[in-house]
Amino acid sequence: MDENKELLTYLYHDVSMALDNLTLLIKKINKKENKIKKTVEELIKGYEEYLKEIKELIKNYNFKIEPLPLISKMGAYMGICMEIKKDNSDSRIADMLIQGLTMGILNASKKMKNYEKYVEKNLIKETENFIKFQQESVELLKKFL
DSSP states (O other), rough: OOOOHHHHHHHHHHHHHHHHHHHHHHHHTTOOOOTTTTHEEEEEHHHHHHHHHHHHHHHTOOOOOOOOOHHHHHHHHHHHHHHHOOOOOOOOOHHHHHHHHHHHHHHHHHHHHHTTTTTTTHOOOHHHHHHHHHHHHHHHHOOOO
16 A cells, blocks of 8 residues: 555544544534533534545545444444533543544654655645644643643
8 A cells, every 4th residue: 555545544534533523522512501612613623624635635646545434433422422421521521632632643643753754745744734733722622621
């Protein structure tokens, strides 16, 4: 498999999964009085922008990406539902999101390091921008802890 495709596939799956999870989360807290809603909506917009950019890159590289297995999505779905049912406070939601973002930062950083010598520079730049977006998102969420 081409390294450019591998990195783009990783980014596509990571961004898609995060977007799905954030969309589910906002639906779960929509009728509640959480102050974190606006921040979650901003994160959704940010991830939508990244997904749009990644889809454009995929189109430029002329390949198709297989969706994530349903089992991956179901595990995340059940986890979010259970966590929100137990504790839907802003601090718990922020904590859950920060954990996910931190894992995303670490994984994307590892991928970037592994591929930096093999992929085109624009893909490294896109990965760096994505990592920066996630880091800034963590900082936004810290105020809810």
